[in-house]
Amino acid sequence: MIKTMINTNETEWSRWVINAEKHPDKDAIVHWVAGEEPFRWTFSSIIKAAESFAVGLKKRGVQKGDVCATVMRHNKYFYPIYLGISSIGAIPAVLAYPNPRLHPDKFRQGIEGMSKRSGLDWILTERPIADIIEPLVTEDNSTIRGIFFPLEWEKDLKFEGKELELIEQIRASVSDTDPVLLQHSSGTTGLQKPVLLSHKAVLDHVANYGKAINLTSEDKIISWLPLYHDMGLIAAFHLPLAFGIPTVQINTFEWIMIPSLLLEAISKEKGTLTWLPNFAYNILADKVHEDELEGISLESMRMFINCSEPVRNKSHKLFYKRYKDYGVKPESLCACYAMAETTFAVTQTPPDTEAKVLWVKRQSIAKGVIELNGHDENSRVCVSSGKTIEGCEVRILDENGNDLEEGMVGEVVISSVSLFDGYRNYPEKTAAALKDGWFYSGDYGFCLDDEYYIIGRKKDIIIVAGNNVYPEDVEDLVSHVEGVIPGRVVAFGEDDEDLGSEQISVAAETKITDKEEHKKLIMDIIKAGMSDDINIKKVYLVPPRWLIKSSAGKPSRKANKERLVVKKENIKWS
Amino acid sequence: MITEKFKKVILDELNLEDFDIQDDTTADQVPGWDSLNHINVILAVEKAFNVHFKGIEVLKCQNIGALQNLVNSKLEQK
Numbered sequence: 157m158i159k160t161m162i163n164t165n166e167t168e169w170s171r172w173v174i175n176a177e178k179h180p181d182k183d184a185i186v187h188w189v190a191g192e193e194p195f196r197w198t199f200s201s202i203i204k205a206a207e208s209f210a211v212g213l214k215k216r217g218v219q220k221g222d223v224c225a226t227v228m229r230h231n232k233y234f235y236p237i238y239l240g241i242s243s244i245g246a247i248p249a250v251l252a253y254p255n256p257r258l259h260p261d262k263f264r265q266g267i268e269g270m271s272k273r274s275g276l277d278w279i280l281t282e283r284p285i286a287d288i289i290e291p292l293v294t295e296d297n298s299t300i301r302g303i304f305f306p307l308e309w310e311k312d313l314k315f316e317g318k319e320l321e322l323i324e325q326i327r328a329s330v331s332d333t334d335p336v337l338l339q340h341s342s343g344t345t346g347l348q349k350p351v352l353l354s355h356k357a358v359l360d361h362v363a364n365y366g367k368a369i370n371l372t373s374e375d376k377i378i379s380w381l382p383l384y385h386d387m388g389l390i391a392a393f394h395l396p397l398a399f400g401i402p403t404v405q406i407n408t409f410e411w412i413m414i415p416s417l418l419l420e421a422i423s424k425e426k427g428t429l430t431w432l433p434n435f436a437y438n439i440l441a442d443k444v445h446e447d448e449l450e451g452i453s454l455e456s457m458r459m460f461i462n463c464s465e466p467v468r469n470k471s472h473k474l475f476y477k478r479y480k481d482y483g484v485k486p487e488s489l490c491a492c493y494a495m496a497e498t499t500f501a502v503t504q505t506p507p508d509t510e511a512k513v514l515w516v517k518r519q520s521i522a523k524g525v526i527e528l529n530g531h532d533e534n535s536r537v538c539v540s541s542g543k544t545i546e547g548c549e550v551r552i553l554d555e556n557g558n559d560l561e562e563g564m565v566g567e568v569v570i571s572s573v574s575l576f577d578g579y580r581n582y583p584e585k586t587a588a589a590l591k592d593g594w595f596y597s598g599d600y601g602f603c604l605d606d607e608y609y610i611i612g613r614k615k616d617i618i619i620v621a622g623n624n625v626y627p628e629d630v631e632d633l634v635s636h637v638e639g640v641i642p643g644r645v646v647a648f649g650e651d652d653e654d655l656g657s658e659q660i661s662v663a664a665e666t667k668i669t670d671k672e673e674h675k676k677l678i679m680d681i682i683k684a685g686m687s688d689d690i691n692i693k694k695v696y697l698v699p700p701r702w703l704i705k706s707s708a709g710k711p712s713r714k715a716n717k718e719r720l721v722v723k724k725e726n727i728k729w730s
Numbered sequence: 731m732i733t734e735k736f737k738k739v740i741l742d743e744l745n746l747e748d749f750d751i752q753d754d755t756t757a758d759q760v761p762g763w764d765s766l767n768h769i770n771v772i773l774a775v776e777k778a779f780n781v782h783f784k785g786i787e788v789l790k791c792q793n794i795g796a797l798q799n800l801v802n803s804k805l806e807q808k
């Protein structure tokens with residue numbers, strides 16, 4: 157077992173430097189690109205490169221406490237840039253590089269909204285999107301002070317003379333309670349909630365989580381997860397860097413096009429750990445050609461950890477059936493419950509043990525009580541997300557805030573040594589979610605035999621391939637489409653069994669009755685979604701006053717989904 | 731040159747009635763062709779033409795015309 161107790165007032169930078177001294181030639185980050193030889197950063201070479209970027213940042217006026225947002229594609233220099241930001245006491249925030257389908261105005265508005273909330277000071281990006289971002293710097297009331305293109309900077313700079321003395325003073329002044337990173341919770345770009353985490357929160361968390369997964373110096377992480385997501389950033393980046401173990405970073409967009417890349421990397425690098433959202437198990441089980449598996453061995457894997465969307469037993473079974481002959485062991489199929497607000501993990505199933513599965517009577521869940529049901533077809537299959545990790549406490553509360561016993565369904569409420577202090581510059585959201593040191597997750601779940609099962613959401617969030625989409629955002633977009641009656645739209649998630657995830661559906665009222673014009677309207681609605689990088693999979697057009705309202709006077713997502721998806725009601729156009 | 735059969739396979743897979751697809755059309759311009767559906771489109775094309783692509787070959791396609799050319803070259807190799 158690796159040392160998991162942290163020193164008092166230790167910062168992440170000091171931990172990384174110690175790791176570079178202890179294991180100078182050990183792989184730290186293996187940068188994976190399809191069809192190329194991977195680039196390997198060692199623990200010493202990445203610190204040296206980070207120092208060079210730190211010199212560049214200081215020269216350009218970046219100060220301790222400044223928030224530096226990175227908006228970059230998969231690039232081997234991304235990692236030392238990130239470390240370089242941290243090394244001068246500034247705060248890195250990883251943002252997603254815009255997808256080509258995202259309209260530039262939407263992207264700019266998203267960054268603008270985020271900058272006002274998160275207080276972004278500097279943007280570190282690439283030349284191709286400079287024109288989109290630059291107007292934000294000159295705008296009145298903008299927090300953004302400048303844009304940098306660090307990939308174009310010199311790569312072998314060092315602090316010398318007075319600059320060296322100064323940077324040493326700055327590093328010594330950084331406390332373990334100072335912020336080390338800014339990550340964003342779920343939501344579309346402009347509405348994401350910023351979560352600021354301290355060195356202590358992150359180091360405590362990786363120590364506690366490291367224990368939960370029995371992390372050893374022999375472990376190697378393989379990941380295609382984006383680093384703007386807490387699962388990628390904490391589990392597959394901060395965790396290995398803090399513990400001094402290697403991580404292999406695959407390009408997210410290449411992985412979704414060539415899912416076998418993950419298997420190739422595991423096989424060649426002898427990976428032991430990976431974190432995957434549920435849909436990835438289906439993609440890997442169904443969408444990989446047999447000939448791409450020639451010579452692949454997955455025997456080295458200790459844990460495939462399912463996290464960030466509801467865990468489906470069927471997905472685990474499909475994955476195991478496909479890969480058992482390649483060395484996947486049933487006990488390697490694990491699960492975790494995590495969120496940005498608690499740094500990352502809250503619960504984890506034990507290593508070397510397959511995640512527990514319960515068959516629960518559907519009617520009993522509706523009543524809020526768990527009654528097991530053997531393997532009956534009418535059961536809801538619930539997969540355990542495991543026990544609380546050290547440093548975390550979980551309660552299940554009823555709607556009046558009373559604690560519920562085991563086997564009762566309620567809201568999952570969490571306390572953690574790595575809990576955030578609140579959403580940055582968002583007091584109203586903080587007050588709603590954080591009460592007396594407990595984070596109200598908005599997830600519904602239950603506890604049985606000390607293991608936690610997450611079964612739903614209090615709010616109508618749609619989880620598409622691990623990404624949370626707020627229906628309000630989709631409804632707002634669609635409401636602006638010509639031909640749609642404003643405000644008379646509902647968006648909801650529809651289960652996609654093949655994908656092992658949800659897809660976005662929309663029901664919109666329109667006065668148009670002509671069938672040909674309906675086709676055009678459907679296309680316009682889908683295109684409206686595309687402009688905000690939201691893929692609307694299905695559109696239901698309905699006549700005026702068709703959508704049922706909730707008691708709050710707005711069209712009800714739940715009731716209308718029930719009519720369209722479950723009852724499949726006929727829609728009559730007069 | 732995009733063939734009618736090739737276009738129809740793509741449109742059917744994406745549940746689109748019609749959409750103008752030219753050689754220089756890129757996947758992100760086609761409604762529904764997002765990263766999640768990309769692999770389904772590729773598998774549908776492979777099945778319709780009874781060909782098999784290597785992942786890296788598809789990754790190198792800059793537009794839909796290049797994917798059509800890849801199909802053509804696979805068919806010629808048969």
